[in-house]
Amino acid sequence: MTERPNRLGLSRAQMAWRAAQDIPDGAYVNLGIGIPELVAAHVPEGREVVYHTENGILGFGDAPPPGEEDPDLINAGKKPVTLLPGAAFFHHADSFAMIRGGHIDYCILGAMQVAANGDIANWSTGAEGAIPAVGGAMDLVAGVRHVLVITEHTTREGEPKLLERCTYPLTAPGVVSRVFSSFGVIDVTPEGFLLKEIAPGVSLDQVAAATAAPIRAARDLKEVAAPAIEKEAAGA
Amino acid sequence: MIDKTVADVPAALADVEDGATVLIGGFGESGSPIELIHGLIDQGARELTVVSNNTGNGHVGLAALIQAKRVAKMVCSYPRSSHSKVFPELYRKGEIELELVPQGTLAERIRAGGAGIPAFFTPTAAGTVLAEGKEEREFDGRRYVMERAIRGDLALVRAEAGDRFGNLTFYKAGRNFGPIMCMAAKCAVVQVRRIVEAGELDPEEVVTPGIFVDRVVEVPEPAHESQLIAQGASYP
Numbered sequence: 001m002t003e004r005p006n007r008l009g010l011s012r013a014q015m016a017w018r019a020a021q022d023i024p025d026g027a028y029v030n031l032g033i034g035i036p037e038l039v040a041a042h043v044p045e046g047r048e049v050v051y052h053t054e055n056g057i058l059g060f061g062d063a064p065p066p067g068e069e070d071p072d073l074i075n076a077g078k079k080p081v082t083l084l085p086g087a088a089f090f091h092h093a094d095s096f097a098m099i100r101g102g103h104i105d106y107c108i109l110g111a112m113q114v115a116a117n118g119d120i121a122n123w124s125t126g127a128e129g130a131i132p133a134v135g136g137a138m139d140l141v142a143g144v145r146h147v148l149v150i151t152e153h154t155t156r157e158g159e160p161k162l163l164e165r166c167t168y169p170l171t172a173p174g175v176v177s178r179v180f181s182s183f184g185v186i187d188v189t190p191e192g193f194l195l196k197e198i199a200p201g202v203s204l205d206q207v208a209a210a211t212a213a214p215i216r217a218a219r220d221l222k223e224v225a226a227p228a229i230e231k232e233a234a235g236a
Numbered sequence: 237m238i239d240k241t242v243a244d245v246p247a248a249l250a251d252v253e254d255g256a257t258v259l260i261g262g263f264g265e266s267g268s269p270i271e272l273i274h275g276l277i278d279q280g281a282r283e284l285t286v287v288s289n290n291t292g293n294g295h296v297g298l299a300a301l302i303q304a305k306r307v308a309k310m311v312c313s314y315p316r317s318s319h320s321k322v323f324p325e326l327y328r329k330g331e332i333e334l335e336l337v338p339q340g341t342l343a344e345r346i347r348a349g350g351a352g353i354p355a356f357f358t359p360t361a362a363g364t365v366l367a368e369g370k371e372e373r374e375f376d377g378r379r380y381v382m383e384r385a386i387r388g389d390l391a392l393v394r395a396e397a398g399d400r401f402g403n404l405t406f407y408k409a410g411r412n413f414g415p416i417m418c419m420a421a422k423c424a425v426v427q428v429r430r431i432v433e434a435g436e437l438d439p440e441e442v443v444t445p446g447i448f449v450d451r452v453v454e455v456p457e458p459a460h461e462s463q464l465i466a467q468g469a470s471y472p
Contacts, residue, residue: 053409055263055409055412056409056412057409070408071266071460072408072409073408091411092413096339096343097344100340100359100360129328131328133314134313134337135339136339138341139340139360143359143360170365171364172364173363173364
């Protein structure tokens with residue numbers, strides 16, 4: 001995934017920054033692969049957050065310097081990580097007890113599709129001949145208390161990713177509470193999508209045109225206050 | 237006298253039967269008992285059902301076992317990765333069966349198997365294609381899917397230190413599926429970096445008590461899958 005110039009709305013780093021503002025001090029958080037991995041770098045100063053990875057670590061930090069990678073110290077994306085003070089290891093059944101048991105406060109995930117009723121599809125396109133692979137996606141969205149999604153508002157081809165109903169196989173029904181998209185911050189409410197914040201330079205008409213479901217603007221609609229952020233490191 | 241240590245890998249695996257269900261630890265290469273897997277290839281058992289989170293990489297370890305056509309069925313959560321070639325090829329040709337299980341459900345099915353729980357209800361996968369054909373029940377207004385326990389004839393696990401009683405410590409996130417797989421197998425075979433004298437492990441530090449372990453074999457310098465792949469290695 002590379003940042004494309006002149007793309008409408010927020011950059012990947014700006015989406016991650018905006019999501020990070022919603023993570024409260026003291027939260028236990030699981031970050032998905034891709035844009036969600038950038039969230040950790042943007043959590044506001046003064047908030048202490050503990051990151052969980054499915055393969056059995058609480059309290060991991062950034063990637064180590066080159067040459068100091070340990071194949072037994074990796075995250076769920078199988079990338080090398082380091083440990084922060086207060087870290088802990090545990091086996092897989094405990095790790096998913098943390099998830100399923102409601103002990104993890106937030107998971108922030110990418111998605112292929114999110115529906116107006118909170119359904120999420122992020123594990124399979126259902127394409128014929130593809131090797132099915134689910135990993136921990138279904139456990140996370142079924143178990144974690146707050147399921148937040150970060151995603152470009154549309155696919156690379158410009159197809160809407162926010163829909164009336166998902167067309168891909170579901171990861172779980174009715175679990176997403178908020179979407180941070182390149183076009184703004186969208187809450188999933190009992191009445192469907194509610195645009196709470198809009199990205200600078202994006203119009204309400206553009207949001208509506210790129211969303212395949214009704215989307216209302218909040219009465220107190222604000223502009224996303226995302227700072228200009230340097231392009232994120234390559235390969236992040 | 238109790239002595240679960242065995243002289244070498246062939247001695248630890250001499251009696252594996254065709255058609256066995258084998259639980260193989262590891263999350264990618266982290267915690268993968270690569271020397272034991274190679275020992276199983278040498279031993280020759282066929283028509284195996286293998287329970288493991290992934291399907292191996294390159295042409296070593298679990299991928300080599302699959303490539304040698306010893307595996308009739310894989311039970312796993314994520315049979316794809318960047319270096320995973322062997323499984324996808326056989327799967328597309330219809331030469332290997334796949335049971336896809338969400339990662340947390342896989343871990344809990346194994347834990348349940350070791351704990352004498354024949355089945356349990358989980359919210360994971362409820363309302364998705366992975367719940368099709370499974371019994372569902374509603375508890376407190378939420379849908380749950382019934383999942384059956386997994387038990388193995390054999391577990392292959394990598395740990396850090398072990399003593400003659402089978403007590404084990406693990407190394408970092410290499411712990412992952414190891415402790416629960418030891419619990420769920422009729423015969424748990426563990427490769428450790430070092431065998432220590434009884435009494436040398438602080439009882440407070442023991443992660444897997446020896447009651448769950450049957451054989452301990454010392455492999456002082458276990459190979460790392462990624463290094464073997466970088467060298468272009470294949471097994472045998």
